[in-house]
Each structure stands twice: as structure tokens, then as C-alpha cells.
Amino acid sequence: MPRTRITIGVLALQGAFTEHIELLHAAAATIPDHDFSFPEVRTPAELARCDALILPGGESTTMSLVAQRSGLLEPLRDFVKAARKPTWGTCAGLILLSESANRTKAGGQDLIGGLDVRVSRNHFGRQVDSFEAGLHLDFIADPQRPFRSVFIRAPVVERLLPHVEGVQAEEASKEDTVVAPSVPVREEGRKALSDHVEVLARLPREARALGKSATAGELGEAGDIIAVRQGNVFGTSFHPELTGDARIHAWWLKGVVEAVEQRDRAS
Numbered sequence: 001m002p003r004t005r006i007t008i009g010v011l012a013l014q015g016a017f018t019e020h021i022e023l024l025h026a027a028a029a030t031i032p033d034h035d036f037s038f039p040e041v042r043t044p045a046e047l048a049r050c051d052a053l054i055l056p057g058g059e060s061t062t063m064s065l066v067a068q069r070s071g072l073l074e075p076l077r078d079f080v081k082a083a084r085k086p087t088w089g090t091c092a093g094l095i096l097l098s099e100s101a102n103r104t105k106a107g108g109q110d111l112i113g114g115l116d117v118r119v120s121r122n123h124f125g126r127q128v129d130s131f132e133a134g135l136h137l138d139f140i141a142d143p144q145r146p147f148r149s150v151f152i153r154a155p156v157v158e159r160l161l162p163h164v165e166g167v168q169a170e171e172a173s174k175e176d177t178v179v180a181p182s183v184p185v186r187e188e189g190r191k192a193l194s195d196h197v198e199v200l201a202r203l204p205r206e207a208r209a210l211g212k213s214a215t216a217g218e219l220g221e222a223g224d225i226i227a228v229r230q231g232n233v234f235g236t237s238f239h240p241e242l243t244g245d246a247r248i249h250a251w252w253l254k255g256v257v258e259a260v261e262q263r264d265r266a267s
């Protein structure tokens with residue numbers, strides 16, 4: 001018996017949230033017998049109604065500042081890290097979901113955390129160094145058809161960190177690095193926590209040549225990690241919401257339905 005309603009919020013403080021909502025609607029059409037809603041989330045009360053959440057691309061420092069002013073930072077940490085509800089961050093969203101981020105602005109920024117990784121912000125250089133790449137993603141439908149992805153001042157995952165509850169001294173001691181505060185995983189979330197980070201995609205070799213004016217040193221190496229998952233938390237360096245291809249959204253939504261139905265059965 002399918003659940004009547006699954007609410008998947010999109011954090012709408014800043015950035016490309018509308019595009020995500022459009023693609024979620026397209027993805028929902030591939031999953032019959034479910035009643036989805038995709039509200040914009042700007043307040044703790046709106047977040048509390050969600051079964052899952054997307055953090056869009058945009059500017060992570062601005063987003064965390066607005067989240068803090070809106071009283072959303074702690075509820076977001078609780079949602080992602082304590083309850084471990086399904087969450088996907090794209091680009092700036094990936095930065096916010098990382099336990100550690102370097103190349104942060106002076107004064108740092110607040111991270112939510114949830115993914116045991118360190119990201120390198122603005123890894124490919126400035127806005128003019130944005131590029132597109134055709135990715136071969138073996139987890140989506142029709143995997144032999146490249147997935148056109150846009151990288152705009154994108155981060156990459158530069159290191160996978162071991163899972164420990166609490167800030168790691170080694171991470172916290174780096175000068176240009178910020179770390180997410182620790183939040184103990186609740187019992188309901190523990191079932192959804194897989195201990196290790198899976199690498200789901202790396203930058204293909206051809207993509208290196210596509211960066212426009214970046215110097216070789218600024219450009220990413222082929223093989224840079226651009227998509228990771230740890231239990232219910234998923235992150236991509238690029239913007240799948242900007243190219244009108246709903247295959248990643250359809251794959252993620254299917255996983256959300258499974259996670260939510262599993263949770264319902266257990267409760």
C-alpha cells in the first residue's frame with residue numbers, strides 16, 4: 001500500500017531552487033502511485049513537514065548566513081545529521097553538506113555537515129572558468145547516454161574522511177578550513193547511516209579541456225570526485241537542475257521513496 005503523500009522540500013533561501021522543483025515534477029511522473037509535494041523551504045516549520053530535502057546550488061556563504069538568520073541552521077543539522085533524512089546537495093549544497101570545506105572566505109562560514117568529506121571550494125577557478133561536461137553515470141537510467149552537467153565555480157571532494165562523531169582536530173586545525181559542528185546521530189537516523197562514503201562519479205578526462213580560461217593549475221584533474229553518497233546523504237559538484245535532464249532526480253526520488261517507506265514500516 002503506497003504512502004499517500006511524500007513531501008520533498010527544496011531549500012529556497014538563495015540559488016537555483018525553482019529549477020530543482022521543475023525537475024522533481026518531471027521525475028515524479030516516472031514514479032506512479034505516489035502523491036508527491038515539493039514545497040519551497042524557508043522556515044523551520046516548513047522544514048519540519050519534509051520527508052526529504054534538496055539544497056540547491058548558489059552561493060554557500062550567503063546561503064549559510066541566511067539560514068542562520070532564519071533560525072534554520074540547527075534544524076537543518078538535526079534533519080541531515082541526527083535524523084539522517086534523505087538529503088541531496090548540489091554545488092553550494094554539497095559544500096554545506098560537507099563536514100569540512102577549505103578555501104572558505106575570511107571569517108569562514110557555517111556548514112551543516114552530514115557527508116564525511118572535505119571539499120575544495122571554487123576548485124576550477126572563477127565564474128568565467130565554468131564549463132560543461134558529458135558524464136557517464138552508471139546509476140541513472142539509460143547510462144550510456146552522457147549526462148550534460150554544468151560546473152559553475154564548482155567544488156570537488158578532495159578527501160574522504162573517516163566517520164567519527166565530532167570535529168576532527170586535524171581538519172579543524174587547518175588555516176583556511178571550516179568544519180561542521182558535531183551533532184549526535186539519533187536512533188532513527190542510525191539505521192540510515194552507512195559508515196563509508198561512496199564515490200559515485202569522477203570528472204572525465206575530456207572535461208579538463210573544456211574549462212575556458214583557467215590555468216592548468218586551477219583546472220581539476222581528470223578523476224576529481226564530483227558525486228558522493230553516504231547513506232541517505234547525496235552530493236554533486238555540478239548542477240543537474242540546469243540542463244533539463246531529470247534522470248538524476250528520478251534516481252534520487254526513487255531512493256527517497258524507498259527510504260521513506262522503509263522508515264514508515266519500521267515505525
Ligand SMILES: NC(=O)CC[C@H](N)C(=O)O
Pocket residue numbers: 056057058059060061090091092093095121122152153154155
Ligand atoms: N554554483 C555553485 O553553487 C557555486 C558554489 C560556490 N562556489 C560556493 O562556494 O558556494
